[in-house]
Amino acid sequence: MEETMIPKLLAALGALLLATAPHTAAAFPDRPIRLVVPYGPGGITDIAARILAPRLGEELGQQVIVDNRPGGAAMLGFGLAARAEPDGHTLVLATTALAANPVLFRNIPYDARRDFTPVSLVGVVPMVLVVPPSSPARSVQDVIAMLRARPGEVNYGSAGNGSGNHLATEMFNHAAGGLRAVHVPYRGGGQVMTDLMAGRVSYVFAVLPTARPFIAGGQLRALATTGAARSPAAPETPTVAEAALPGFELYEWLGLLGPAGLPPAVTAKLQAGVAAALRHPETAQRFRDIGVEARGSDGAALRAHLERELTRWADLATHVRFEVAE
CATH class of the missing domain: 3.40.190.10 (Periplasmic binding protein-like II)
Known part of the structure; x- marks a missing residue:
């Protein structure tokens, strides 16, 4: 084979690989994003999701669709998100239940620590x-x-x-x-x-x-x-x-997570989108109107928050006898 042909063949092979490779993080998002809410319509989690979704969609350039999946003390929705393809197109708006369920149920179809990629804290209530x-x-x-x-x-x-x-x-x-x-x-x-x-x-x-x-x-x-x-x-x-009780502090919290293995570039793009959405005056005011304190973060901060919550409820379970379900 002539040496002059080698560069042309390599270039052609590279173009073929690019054409057939999966979409990269740079192309994210390339279709609507599903935001799973593990509760039915009308609750505070659902309302917050429906405030966040349109603005987040504008920031990302794709529609964000709220998908209510109630059932099983929120485990149905959490499990659905944990099993989704880790490409950023399926997310879940998690709550305190993600951290508390391990002390209340024996059989949980996901692991709160291993099966999710924390994206951003959204707010506390x-x-x-x-x-x-x-x-x-x-x-x-x-x-x-x-x-x-x-x-x-x-x-x-x-x-x-x-x-x-x-x-x-x-x-x-x-x-x-x-x-x-x-x-x-x-x-x-x-x-x-x-x-x-x-x-x-x-x-x-x-x-x-x-x-x-x-x-x-x-x-x-x-x-x-x-x-x-x-x-x-x-x-x-x-x-x-x-x-009455100095030091007592407790919030319901809302955090955005994706499946484990979410690419760092996708996570970063989602974080930036959430931060921009929460800074928008209309979104911030609507959150205040329903009593939600908007609090964006990076994934590391949300992971640390989740870890503290898991520890908090596990510690409480050593002092309080909860009825544990299957």
């Missing part, structure tokens, strides 16, 4: 301790006193075993000295709020955006929020830390 208007409790100290006076008799409501209400209340009861109360789990947040307003349960730690309309309407009394500082959405309400 403080919770609020609420009681019915008929309750004699008018402060956090009153609730603690009530529980101490009637150990194992006072009840609290939640949206179900393993829900944020359930976990937050057990965290509070433990922090207040190992107080005992009766857990009344419901099949969703709507019924627990209805029964709380009617006085059939004594107290609930509710997600602030869910409780705000009832607080504003006088149907519930807010005693404290769970953030490190007072929430801009309820500046008149003290925190649990300032009212």
Whole structure:
């Protein structure tokens, strides 16, 4: 073969390899992105996803489609995202459940540490301790006193075993000295709020955006929020830390993750898109309006946050007896 032919053959081979190779990270995204929400429509995770998705789509140049996949204490949606192709076109908006489920369920179809690529924290949502208007409790100290006076008799409501209400209340009861109360789990947040307003349960730690309309309407009394500082959405309400338990801090959180093995260039592009979306004045205001504190981050920060959350709930499980499901 003539030496002059070799460069031409190499060039042709290179062009063929480029033509037949998979799309590279530089081409990402080349089709719509699916954002899995592991809950049904209407909850805070779904609402936040639908605020974020259009703006993130504009930043990335492709439509971001919210895909609600409720079921199995969010494990159905998490499992779907973990098994997806790691090309950035399937993401999941994760919540506290990703970190708490290992202490509540024996058989989980994914590993929270190994099966995901953390992309970015999206926001945190403080919770609020609420009681019915008929309750004699008018402060956090009153609730603690009530529980101490009637150990194992006072009840609290939640949206179900393993829900944020359930976990937050057990965290509070433990922090207040190992107080005992009766857990009344419901099949969703709507019924627990209805029964709380009617006085059939004594107290609930509710997600602030869910409780705000009832607080504003006088149907519930807010005693404290769970953030490190007072929430801009309820500046008149003290925190649990300032009212009774110094150092107490608890948020529901929202974080964007992809399947394990997401290419670093794709992860970086997604991070930049989330950061730009959260900086946009309209998106930031809409998050504030629903009580979500927008907090972008890089993947390392989200991984560290997830690790702290996994440790937090595993530690609580050594002090609190949770009903573990299959």
